[in-house]
Amino acid sequence: xxxxxxxxxxxxxxxxxEEELHNAExxxxxxxxxxxxxISTVIEGAKNLDNITALIKAxxxxxxxxxxxxxxxxxxxxxNEALSxxxxxxxxxxxxxxxxxxGSLNYLINSEEAKASFxxxxxxxxxxxxxxxxxxxxxxxxxxxxxxxKAMVILDQLEKxxxxxxAKLDTSSxxxxxxxxxxxxxxxxxxxxxxxxxxxxxxxxRRNKVSAEDVKIxxxxxxxISLSQVSVDDEVKFRxxxxxxxxxxxxxxxxxxxxxxxxxxxxxxxxxxxxxTIIEAKNAITNSINTTTISKVYKGASEISAGRGDYELALxxxxxxxxxxxxxxxxxxxxxxxxxxxxxxxxxxxxxSNVYDSNRKLxxxxxxxxxxxxxxxxxxxxxxLLALLSALWIYRSLRSNRVANKKLELKSLRAQMxxxxxxxxxxxxxxxxxxxDEVKANRYLxxxxxxxxxxxxxxxxxxxxxSEELELTDLYLKLEHSRFKDQFDYSFTVDPKxxxxxxxxxxxxxxxxxxxxxxxxxxxxxxxxxxxxHIGLESEQIHITIEDDGIGRKESxxxxxxxxKQHKATGMKNTAKRMSIIEDLYQTKYSINITEAFPNKDxxxxxxxxxxxxxxx
Numbered sequence: 001x002x003x004x005x006x007x008x009x010x011x012x013x014x015x016x017x018e019e020e021l022h023n024a025e026x027x028x029x030x031x032x033x034x035x036x037x038x039i040s041t042v043i044e045g046a047k048n049l050d051n052i053t054a055l056i057k058a059x060x061x062x063x064x065x066x067x068x069x070x071x072x073x074x075x076x077x078x079x080n081e082a083l084s085x086x087x088x089x090x091x092x093x094x095x096x097x098x099x100x101x102x103g104s105l106n107y108l109i110n111s112e113e114a115k116a117s118f119x120x121x122x123x124x125x126x127x128x129x130x131x132x133x134x135x136x137x138x139x140x141x142x143x144x145x146x147x148x149x150k151a152m153v154i155l156d157q158l159e160k161x162x163x164x165x166x167a168k169l170d171t172s173s174x175x176x177x178x179x180x181x182x183x184x185x186x187x188x189x190x191x192x193x194x195x196x197x198x199x200x201x202x203x204x205x206r207r208n209k210v211s212a213e214d215v216k217i218x219x220x221x222x223x224x225i226s227l228s229q230v231s232v233d234d235e236v237k238f239r240x241x242x243x244x245x246x247x248x249x250x251x252x253x254x255x256x257x258x259x260x261x262x263x264x265x266x267x268x269x270x271x272x273x274x275x276x277t278i279i280e281a282k283n284a285i286t287n288s289i290n291t292t293t294i295s296k297v298y299k300g301a302s303e304i305s306a307g308r309g310d311y312e313l314a315l316x317x318x319x320x321x322x323x324x325x326x327x328x329x330x331x332x333x334x335x336x337x338x339x340x341x342x343x344x345x346x347x348x349x350x351x352x353s354n355v356y357d358s359n360r361k362l363x364x365x366x367x368x369x370x371x372x373x374x375x376x377x378x379x380x381x382x383x384x385l386l387a388l389l390s391a392l393w394i395y396r397s398l399r400s401n402r403v404a405n406k407k408l409e410l411k412s413l414r415a416q417m418x419x420x421x422x423x424x425x426x427x428x429x430x431x432x433x434x435x436x437d438e439v440k441a442n443r444y445l446x447x448x449x450x451x452x453x454x455x456x457x458x459x460x461x462x463x464x465x466x467s468e469e470l471e472l473t474d475l476y477l478k479l480e481h482s483r484f485k486d487q488f489d490y491s492f493t494v495d496p497k498x499x500x501x502x503x504x505x506x507x508x509x510x511x512x513x514x515x516x517x518x519x520x521x522x523x524x525x526x527x528x529x530x531x532x533x534h535i536g537l538e539s540e541q542i543h544i545t546i547e548d549d550g551i552g553r554k555e556s557x558x559x560x561x562x563x564x565k566q567h568k569a570t571g572m573k574n575t576a577k578r579m580s581i582i583e584d585l586y587q588t589k590y591s592i593n594i595t596e597a598f599p600n601k602d603x604x605x606x607x608x609x610x611x612x613x614x615x616x617x
Contacts, residue, residue, distance in 0.1 A: 017042060017049075020041065021038075021039075021042055021054065021058060021061065023038055024061055025061055025064075028068055029068050032065045032068060032069055033338075033341055033345055035065055036062070036346060036349070037345065039058050042054060042058045043058050043059075052085050056082045056085045059078050059082035059085070060082045060094075060097075060098055060101075062349075063075045063078035063079040063102075066342070066346075067101070067105060069338065069339055071339060071342070071343070072105045072108055073109065076102055076105050076106060079098050079102040079105075082098050086098075092125065096121050096125050096130050099120045099121035099134070100117070100134055100137065103116075103118040103121060104137060107137060107141060111141045114137065114144075115145075118138040121134035121137070122134045132161060132173075135154060135158060136155075136173075136177070139154040139158070139180070142154070143180070143184060148187065148188060155177050155180060155181050155184075158173070158177050159174065171204040171208045172208065172211060172214055174200075175201050175204050175214045175217070176214050176217050178200045178201035178204065179197070179198065179201045179214075179218045180217065181193075181197040182194045182195075182197035182201065182224070182225065183220065183224050186224050186225055187224075191225075194228075195225065198221050198222065201218050202242075215253060219253050222257075226239060226242075226260070232267050233268065235264045236264045239261040239264055242257060243261060252288075252293045254284065255284050255285065255297060256296060258281035259278065259281050262274045262275075262277040262281065262300055262304060271304065271307055275304055275305075275308060278300055281301075282301060291327050294324050295321055295325060295328065298317050298320040298321035302314045302315075302317040302321055302456070306449050306453075314452075347394075351390065443482075444479065447478060447479055451472065451475040451479060454475070458508070461507060462506070463504040463505065463507075464505060464507045465503065465505075466498070466503035466504065469509060470494060472507075473492070473511065477531075480515075480518050484518065487528060488522040488525075488528060488529040488530060489528065489530050490531040490533065491530075491531075491532050492533045493533070493534045493535070495534075495536045495537045498535060498536075498537050498542065503542060503612070506578055506579060506590075509610070510544065510546065513546050514531070517546060517548040517550065517606060518531065518548075521553075521605065522549075523550075524551045524556065524559065525549070525550050525551055529603075530548070531546075532545070532546075532547045533546050541612060541613055542612040543610070543612075544609070544610040544611075544612070545609055547605065547607045547608070548605050548606055549597060549598060549605040550603060551603055551604075552605055553596070554604075588612070588613070589612070589613035590610065590613070591610070591611040592608070592609070592610050593608075593609045594606065594609075595607050
């Protein structure tokens, strides 16, 4: 216990502990790991001195650190630890603040727990600013529980309060309240009320600079109302009006508005305005704009450029979109690593705290020789339980980390597929335009634009409905047949018994095999070939057959250059890796068998059989 005595003397002064807590508070959000280390020291010292006030503050700050890192469940547990040290002598404002923080996080996880926290927050408190914040939190939980009328009553009362002289016209709070009222009214199909509240929120938004949270809620209200517009023309009018009124120094939301307006113009068929609007969004990009917003700009720009027929620009913009996606993936990896470090440091706090408490109890028991054995057994049992709990925690953390890394790897593999697919398709476009008349070329471009848009839409999804994969396959077959109609015909059939809206499949699963059949089998065949794609149902499992009567794999391999052989191997390896990860993450099994279709003929062809062992059929 000599080390503990030295440590107690080091932190014997109350001002020393308060200074350490203040230092930790300043580091939250910038260096959470260092802040956690400081709090670990404070907790140990505060327990040594029985400083309950410091313990409450330390565990509250620990909750703030976890909340800042989006570890909401752990943050709530830390706030509960802080509350466990409170009693009737604790400053009521401290307790209210902890309940409010706990309720705000529980609102994202468990609405009943959130409601209890906000009611505890309001209990025994005068109608101060914190009281009204808790009251607002209660309204939010009622919305989550579909008690919209009750929530609206509370919001009406809050709007009246924040508009009063007593609240000195709190415009920031009014923006939140009126935006939430707009969202609720819109969900109740009271569109006039929704627009009125949104307009009021806009007015208050322009009066004063508000917080990022308030900007987000008014943006949410705007999107809810935008999506409820009767037609694309109505949506365009609404978004144009909103952009002219919704201007602030931080123009991230302004840029997102321009992207959505450009998309509305695109769906309206007004490519000129769509192009000029998306250019304005690109020109507004600065170093202060977040990567997610930049990603949306270049994705929209790529779609619009493709729709206008400028495929070289579309490809360049899509590459920029892919670069932003890769940056987001890298940022997610860094965030995940930081979370793991933070969890490990807090695990150390819990272990050291429990060991410290156990050692202290053991030290006191030394003066009571008769009770030594009982305390020793208690300590060993506690340490064993702690070891088991720690092992379980580490196992779950590693398992969660493994799943997250698998998903990141899957996104990376999908990102490698799309540029290759679009590059091949764009080459087909250029060759087709050079050899066909204008009418047929325009028809081809229209189909290609539709296909490209769907490919971009499914890019971020691990699994998509079978119906969407079949629609992509059908579009791709039509485009390739239009390009090589003198070299092959095809059939594409689907068993009517398949409920393809319920079945799930990895996106772009069939396209690489169909592409190989056309480009490496049928294209080299001297006579006109035939490609058969059939999706059938056998023994409640989906069977996919891709069969061609081309020159066959061996002959195709003999004709290829070294670069072509490597390119094909990479594509097939990518597809196989994606399916392996999907099987691991979602318990969806795939079986793929590739053989010669007609082994006894000169043109042996290729037969690909894919079986989906899924419970979704």
